[in-house]
Amino acid sequence: MTQTMPEPAVAAGEDPRRYAQLLSNVYDAIMTGARPPARPRDIIADSWRRLQRSGINPDFGVTVRPVAGDELEDLRRSSGLAEVYDGISHALESITADTENILVVADRSGRVLWRAGPTPVLAHADRLGFVLGANWSETTVGTNAIGTALVSRRSVQIFSAEHYVRTHHAWTCAGAPVRDPRDGRVLGAIDVSGPARTVHPTTIALVDAVAKLTESQLREVHRKSLDRLRTVAAPVLAKSGGPALAIDSHGWVAAVEGIAPQNRLALPDQMEAGQAWLPALGLCVCEPIPGGWLVRPVRDAATPTAPTAVEVDLRGGQPQLTVAGPCGNWTTTLTPRHAEILFVLATHRDGCTARQLAEHLFGDASRAVTVRAELLRLRRHLGAVVLGQPYRFDPNAIVAVHVPTDPSHLLPGSTAPAVVQARTPR
Structure with missing residues (x-):
């Protein structure tokens, strides 16, 4: 912001x-x-x-x-x-x-x-x-x-x-x-x-x-914790025998082997050992290691398809996204900006161009470059949840947005014109 x-x-x-x-x-x-x-x-x-x-x-x-x-x-x-x-x-x-x-x-x-x-x-x-x-x-x-x-x-x-x-x-x-x-x-x-x-x-x-x-x-402090995790993970990745990543409990990548580098993965709010579907990688095997998790994509697993149900929950202090689909269910906490974007896309199911999103988020269509950069981060983090050209939820997905009973409590720190308008009693 x-x-x-x-x-x-x-x-x-x-x-x-x-x-x-x-x-x-x-x-x-x-x-x-x-x-x-x-x-x-x-x-x-x-x-x-x-x-x-x-x-x-x-x-x-x-x-x-x-x-x-x-x-x-x-x-x-x-x-x-x-x-x-x-x-x-x-x-x-x-x-x-x-x-x-x-x-x-x-x-x-x-x-x-x-x-x-x-x-x-x-x-x-x-x-x-x-x-x-x-x-x-x-x-x-x-x-x-x-x-x-x-x-x-x-x-x-x-x-x-x-x-x-x-x-x-x-x-x-x-x-x-x-x-x-x-x-x-x-x-x-x-x-x-x-x-x-x-x-x-x-x-x-x-x-x-x-x-x-x-x-x-x-x-x-976070950088040092990733350095410690990287030290622990290096010999584990060397022996993994296939693509793998070492991540901390927030999804930040400390080390990677055989997979295109990325900064962060969206994770379920409750990570558990065993198989889990991660939006950026598909079906994975997750194993705890000191300071984080070893994540290995399952070879020959079906390519993740578009989610069948998406819930954007804006009722609490921390906005959350829940996705249910053929590869499983997962929930992640949203940043304030990503919550604003998903709120706009949920109310514009036909999609928005970068300039249109810039109007909704900043009241200034000339900030399209900023919007494209933010959408790039969001799509890397959330995988198939948001499509491009134009930016939109998959037309076949069932999308629900849960907002506070009192409209004035909707994303109270947001100054995005679309959110401010939604807070105004009609």
């Missing part, structure tokens, strides 16, 4: 106290159905609409029990962020040491995994329930930098009465999502919070930069 500079909540030169009073008037008007004296920022208005439709109480939010002890440790280990937390803490030390700000790192569901900062500010956060193990998602505590960054999938700064729950109006926070470089999924969010008087327009840019640095560190 197009990268843009994150928007500060309070512009440079703006009087925070005067602006906080204006926001309070805007908040009170909107919550009571009156005409507000000004419009909230788009990202705030979108969040408030989501929460009003969900029935979240602006006075209290929703009470969810914090996790602790072994349960918290399990969440930390499974978050994918434990290996890079020290780097995050060090990078943001300048605005959490000897200041009134605290650092918080949350997982993809909004659970607070780590906190750091001055004791008085942590104690203030405790009184808000902003504690280790607390759920800080939008649907629990309303508009906030952690929950709203996770929903919108972009960096956001929230100031004073931009928070949906009244008890948070004395705070300001800046949060940025952290994406897994292996599959594009959001792993969690980095947040810097403090009293509203500490708001500063540069904080959001710093938090955004640290999130990108964290993704670079995760990319390096």
